Amino acid sequence: MLTRICQAQALMESACDAVGRQINIMEVCGTHTVSIFRNGIRPTLPKSVKLLSGPGCPVCVTDQGYIDVTLDLALRDDTIIATYGDMIRVPGKAGSLETLNRKNVKIIMSTIDAVDLARQNPDKTVVLIAVGFETTTPATAVAVKQAAAENLTNFCVLSGHKLVIPAMNALLSDKNNKIDAFLCPGHVSVIIGSDAYEPIVRDFNRPCVVAGFEPMQIIEGIAEICRQIAKGTAENGSIYEVAVTAKGNATAQRIVAEYFEPYDGYWRGLGKIPGGTLRLVDEYSQFDAMKRFNIDEIPAEELGGCKCGEVLCGLIDPPDCPKFETKCTPDSPVGPCMVSSEGACSAWYKYGRRRKQNK
Amino acid sequence: MCLAVPARIVELEDDNAVVDAMGNRYSIRTTLTPEVVLGDIVLVHAGFAIATLDEEEAKETWALFAELEQFKNTQDKLSG
Numbered sequence: 001m002l003t004r005i006c007q008a009q010a011l012m013e014s015a016c017d018a019v020g021r022q023i024n025i026m027e028v029c030g031t032h033t034v035s036i037f038r039n040g041i042r043p044t045l046p047k048s049v050k051l052l053s054g055p056g057c058p059v060c061v062t063d064q065g066y067i068d069v070t071l072d073l074a075l076r077d078d079t080i081i082a083t084y085g086d087m088i089r090v091p092g093k094a095g096s097l098e099t100l101n102r103k104n105v106k107i108i109m110s111t112i113d114a115v116d117l118a119r120q121n122p123d124k125t126v127v128l129i130a131v132g133f134e135t136t137t138p139a140t141a142v143a144v145k146q147a148a149a150e151n152l153t154n155f156c157v158l159s160g161h162k163l164v165i166p167a168m169n170a171l172l173s174d175k176n177n178k179i180d181a182f183l184c185p186g187h188v189s190v191i192i193g194s195d196a197y198e199p200i201v202r203d204f205n206r207p208c209v210v211a212g213f214e215p216m217q218i219i220e221g222i223a224e225i226c227r228q229i230a231k232g233t234a235e236n237g238s239i240y241e242v243a244v245t246a247k248g249n250a251t252a253q254r255i256v257a258e259y260f261e262p263y264d265g266y267w268r269g270l271g272k273i274p275g276g277t278l279r280l281v282d283e284y285s286q287f288d289a290m291k292r293f294n295i296d297e298i299p300a301e302e303l304g305g306c307k308c309g310e311v312l313c314g315l316i317d318p319p320d321c322p323k324f325e326t327k328c329t330p331d332s333p334v335g336p337c338m339v340s341s342e343g344a345c346s347a348w349y350k351y352g353r354r355r356k357q358n359k
Numbered sequence: 360m361c362l363a364v365p366a367r368i369v370e371l372e373d374d375n376a377v378v379d380a381m382g383n384r385y386s387i388r389t390t391l392t393p394e395v396v397l398g399d400i401v402l403v404h405a406g407f408a409i410a411t412l413d414e415e416e417a418k419e420t421w422a423l424f425a426e427l428e429q430f431k432n433t434q435d436k437l438s439g
Contacts, residue, residue, distance in 0.1 A: 031362055084405070109405070109406055110387075110388070110405055110406025110407065111405070111406070112388060112406060113406075132405075135363070135404055135405075135409065136404070136405055138391050138407065138409070139391075139404075139405050139406065139407045142388065142390050142391070142407070187362075187363050187402070187404060187409070190363075190402065190409050190410045191409060214419065214420070214423060242412060242413060242415075242416040243402055243410045243412060243416070249391060249392070249409060249410060251390075251391050251392065251393060252391045252409065255390075255391070
């Protein structure tokens with residue numbers, strides 16, 4: 001292990017010397033963000049390597065309008081809200097799913113739990129709060145498939161599922177972006193495969209390297225990116241080969257394509273991203289909560305004064321937000337980047353004792 | 360949110376499986392990995408297997424989780 005760390009560090013140092021300027025690497029995965037902070041990786045990197053935490057936390061990128069719609073649906077007497085635990089504390093205009101303190105809000109471990117709730121409660125409509133990237137979407141598709149097979153007409157999905165590649169595209173299309181390369185998400189890539197980053201590499205000439213979550217993998221991923229930048233090349237590849245293949249999980253891709261289609265939906269901080277959000281295809285629209293409850297469009301809204309949007313784009317670090325650590329803490333979060341344990345603000349706060357060492 | 364944990368399939372019937380991750384047993388679906396057989400190690404995310412893993416990789420991850428758990432316990436003792 002020590003030899004590998006030394007090799008990676010030597011590679012990074014020599015690459016940085018050759019490049020002679022700051023190298024900005026964005027991780028697009030909340031689990032990477034947490035691992036980087038928890039393992040104290042930032043202080044071990046050369047001074048000219050700067051890590052940016054991008055829009056890699058699904059809860060954080062979920063727009064305010066979506067949160068408000070979930071709260072409205074939770075306040076009805078004819079619904080059961082089935083949600084993953086990390087969504088319940090995200091604040092909207094009327095509080096959060098937690099502070100509403102409603103008995104109809106149920107935390108699930110799997111989408112199948114939501115289907116079970118629908119079967120057990122035929123007089124209520126179960127709304128699955130479907131948030132997550134490509135890793136999580138296949139499970140929602142399976143739930144719809146099962147509900148359709150059982151003809152469970154009281155089950156529906158409020159889809160906030162997001163796609164990583166359109167977001168990377170949007171970030172690089174902004175002329176003010178400072179991103180030199182992406183450290184690509186491990187478990188998203190299990191599903192989509194490392195070849196999926198080829199358009200980013202080709203169109204924007206930015207290295208895209210998939211890494212796992214162990215500290216060694218992250219350090220080696222960063223070293224590989226530095227090597228490519230020093231060499232003046234951009235390649236897509238994976239150093240998480242045990243789980244990530246070039247083509248990904250074909251079964252999962254197939255089931256998602258059968259039930260979902262991309263559309264231009266809102267992301268927090270990034271606005272409307274072309275083809276960045278998923279909705280159910282027309283054939284399964286009876287399971288679409290938007291149609292079930294006659295919601296035309298999820299409105300674009302931002303909570304005033306919170307700089308989560310700029311944090312998500314890598315434009316500022318969390319301590320640059322005036323609310324950070326003063327008005328916004330994990331116990332009393334203002335924005336989703338502090339709510340989610342995978343949010344950049346939460347990671348900065350939690351490992352704050354070491355913050356002065358972080359760049 | 361995209362956290363996934365390696366676990367070994369100890370029971371399997373159609374796409375319903377029981378897995379064991381470091382002594383914890385729970386039910387998952389293998390709908391997304393139809394190729395798995397009893398005894399395989401899978402990566403589990405939100406109640407679904409999303410990939411198969413080799414034994415070595417799983418052991419490394421389990422060891423890391425055990426280390427984190429130990430660290431957490433030490434921290435709890437220090438703060439308590």
